[in-house]
Amino acid sequence: MSDNELPMTRRTHDLDAVRTLCVQAGLDMQDGPLEGVVVAYGTYIGDRLIGCATLQFADGSHFLEYVAVDASFRNRGIGAVLVAKIEEEARSRGMSELWAKARSPGFYERIGFRITSDDEPRPKSLDTCRDCPQFRKSCFPEIVVKRL
Numbered sequence: 001m002s003d004n005e006l007p008m009t010r011r012t013h014d015l016d017a018v019r020t021l022c023v024q025a026g027l028d029m030q031d032g033p034l035e036g037v038v039v040a041y042g043t044y045i046g047d048r049l050i051g052c053a054t055l056q057f058a059d060g061s062h063f064l065e066y067v068a069v070d071a072s073f074r075n076r077g078i079g080a081v082l083v084a085k086i087e088e089e090a091r092s093r094g095m096s097e098l099w100a101k102a103r104s105p106g107f108y109e110r111i112g113f114r115i116t117s118d119d120e121p122r123p124k125s126l127d128t129c130r131d132c133p134q135f136r137k138s139c140f141p142e143i144v145v146k147r148l
């Protein structure tokens, strides 16, 4: 990779590209444009989106969603940087914790999140996995939280 191809992470408004990257990464996505995105970050090489993460708002709570890195660029710290950007956004909104549905719980544990148990109170908006066709077939999600 040459200097002018270094990945750059910044805010993005290109939610169509975010959606496309998430689909390519295997996430189960709703039809149509993304809804509930409060702020989105993208990692770019030139104008190509290779990573994304968003802060969402639904059913009265904020949470982390649409975290994906292009398969060719994984394990280089890009996902961790993207989540750190969303943590900063959450902190700046006065949030003291950040929740997520984790398709890759090991990744979240590496970056300081904790896997929660079913009997813990957690935002209602995260209880959507059971309706997903991938649930416990190709996806074994956990609900995770990090204190900010």
Ligand SMILES: CC(C)(COP(=O)(O)OP(=O)(O)OC[C@H]1O[C@@H](n2cnc3c(N)ncnc32)[C@H](O)[C@@H]1OP(=O)(O)O)[C@@H](O)C(=O)NCCC(=O)NCCS
Pocket: 025, 026, 027, 066, 067, 068, 069, 070, 073, 074, 075, 076, 077, 078, 079, 080, 081, 101, 102, 103, 104, 105, 106, 107, 108, 110, 111
């Ligand atoms: C999960 C994903 C976003 C991680 O992105 P990434 O850029 O490869 O992650 P990073 O390189 O920043 O990894 C940070 C740390 O987590 C670890 N890690 C990454 N993916 C992991 C996984 N699936 N399981 C366990 N640990 C993982 C890395 O080894 C690294 O650890 P280190 O600090 O000891 O080096 C990426 O693999 C992906 O897009 N997967 C498919 C979509 C997906 O599952 N998204 C999550 C939706 S909930």
